[in-house]
Amino acid sequence: MKLQNRTQAHESGVKKPNRARPRTPIREQQRLDPSEREAIIAREAVSFFAEHGFEGQTRELARRLRITQPLLYRYFPSKEALIERVYQEVFVERWKPSWEKIITDRSVPLKTRLIQFYREYAEVILTYEWIRLFMFAGLKDLGLNARYLRMLRERAFEKVIEEIRLEYGRPSTRELPVTVLEIEMVWGLHAAIFYLGVRQFIYSMPLETDVNSIIDAKVATFLGGVRSVLPAKEKG
Amino acid sequence: MKLQNRTQAHESGVKKPNRARPRTPIREQQRLDPSEREAIIAREAVSFFAEHGFEGQTRELARRLRITQPLLYRYFPSKEALIERVYQEVFVERWKPSWEKIITDRSVPLKTRLIQFYREYAEVILTYEWIRLFMFAGLKDLGLNARYLRMLRERAFEKVIEEIRLEYGRPSTRELPVTVLEIEMVWGLHAAIFYLGVRQFIYSMPLETDVNSIIDAKVATFLGGVRSVLPAKEKG
DNA sequence: ATGACTATTTATCGATCGATAAACAAAAAG
DNA sequence: CTTTTTGTTTATCGATCGATAAATAGTCAT
Missing domain, CATH: 1.10.357 (Tetracycline Repressor; domain 2)
Known part of the structure; x- marks a missing residue:
């Protein structure tokens, strides 16, 4: 089992010529509207738990979402609540x-x-x-x-x-x-x-x-x- | 559920020194023949993983077996090996x-x-x-x-x-x-x-x-x- | 600009899990 | 009896996981 270091670390050893272009935040992390972020999380959670089961780890889900794991808990009080949302999304909607x-x-x-x-x-x-x-x-x-x-x-x-x-x-x-x-x-x-x-x-x-x-x-x-x-x- | 006998006391009438037990004939932890212990573990593992899935914890399996968790690793080199044995037991045998x-x-x-x-x-x-x-x-x-x-x-x-x-x-x-x-x-x-x-x-x-x-x-x-x-x- | 607000990250805790080493104890051997 | 063998337990490690608190940074009102 190998560790995986983050690939988007801008300050890592790899040369990233800090081009004076701070006005092109295409690749940068976005600050989204809560409702939009919540929808994105829920949608990805459906795909994620379908693949790995409900024992899938919140850290890996967060990585797929390109966000940090604690952010999930800003939008869902617990992992179980997120799973409930997945049920709603798939079996009810x-x-x-x-x-x-x-x-x-x-x-x-x-x-x-x-x-x-x-x-x-x-x-x-x-x-x-x-x-x-x-x-x-x-x-x-x-x-x-x-x-x-x-x-x-x-x-x-x-x-x-x-x-x-x-x-x-x-x-x-x-x-x-x-x-x-x-x-x-x-x-x-x-x-x-x-x-x-x-x-x-x-x-x-x-x-x-x-x-x-x-x-x-x-x-x-x-x-x-x-x-x-x-x-x-x-x-x- | 109807069928399936889950009785702990199987028919091991052959090898049993069993000189007069002075006290508490049952409930006492047994020191078993390796082949017998291995069979018991495998049998219980089938039942256990069927109930909890393969993410079921070795500590709980050990508790159901009335043994300690490290003893499992005396008979199976890893959890995955135990699961392989379960496959063999059910889908092949x-x-x-x-x-x-x-x-x-x-x-x-x-x-x-x-x-x-x-x-x-x-x-x-x-x-x-x-x-x-x-x-x-x-x-x-x-x-x-x-x-x-x-x-x-x-x-x-x-x-x-x-x-x-x-x-x-x-x-x-x-x-x-x-x-x-x-x-x-x-x-x-x-x-x-x-x-x-x-x-x-x-x-x-x-x-x-x-x-x-x-x-x-x-x-x-x-x-x-x-x-x-x-x-x-x-x-x- | 400045400060308030808040979306997001960093840092970390406590519990849990698979796995290992050493200690212990019940038989067997001499 | 004493010694040896070995089935089993005690103790513990390193990694992982869900979750929380504090720090940071993007956005907006003034």
Whole structure:
């Protein structure tokens, strides 16, 4: 393990001809507006913790930001608070309410809706940052993952099942709650998509196929599969 | 968590001088045979690192073992060496060569073979230790996951595809290499099973359904799905 | 310019972690 | 018994980490 000396020390031994040009502070450290600095820190923290996990050191994060480590504590009271901000940034801010409208827009064929939703959803979660941070959070525990997935189930999965019920003339989920088999089918589809991210960003195995075409195929298979486990039609 | 016996008192009935203990037969620190001590440390390390990740501290591991922390270094030259031993213990030792025989035993119907293989494989990898250690290893990088999955592909996935090719009268994988679509179908089945473990042991969401019945259903769907992407039949 | 304000840096603390050396003690050997 | 061997503990080092306080330097109002 080798030590790393700072590369930007202007007073180090290396000759830096002190050109009389103090009015070109391009490379110099900037003094930023607090809101802007905070945003920059949060953004870099997302990338940093996604790469190194939450045990990544604040000193290295600061180095990537070209600031000193104590400055982090001017904007976030603790490392844990910074991590909480990362959660907010990724798992809350990146959720798009429009997805729920896509699922329930009955002017569009069901299969088309599902393909569009899962494509858009996959585009958000199938990123280096999302996948790895979600996994790091899960391994650390926190209720975060269970909480997120409960939200996902309410806002998406149950709507999907409701739409399928309607499509095939079955009782509404309000009359007959979502069955274990139905939700398990949805989990299966979700697993297939999520695992694409795991292969890429956790196992470092590049995909050999186009993601969208995989999603299209999985949605088609899913629609056929879930139909076979749908509760019986209403009598008369 | 259900299975897994964590009892400290294993079956060491062979080597035990154990003359009448005058006082406090248990609770006393033992002086053990090196091979036995090493095995105990390795076993506990599997459990410990699965729970806390590889950043778990050697002092806490030692405390769980009721030994002092420097003693660990009598049996393993470094923490990293201990982690390597954990990999060996879980990802190498738990692989069963008999699985490869199950897949290729053509005296048994293909579907039966696949169900049996995936059930047995799931029984091994769907454990708290296996799932979490594999994920920790992936996030840490190391070539471990890619290496393991390359082995899995060679020893299992490609054999599965070869058997399906034969079943449906298609050219052997020796004549026509495994296609991207075929391997993607296998990945999909693997994802569904693996994700069951992720839900349980990383998200802490207990399954509501029997694992074997899910596997049976997935294998059936898989067999139908992979057939539709099989390469064309040989010309008469 | 001058001084007030504050974003940023320098310096450092206390705790923690992996690892090593020496002391200790329980067996085994003579 | 005494001596030797060795499994285990005690003590401690050097590095690292999150966090705090004080000093510094850039910016703006007057």
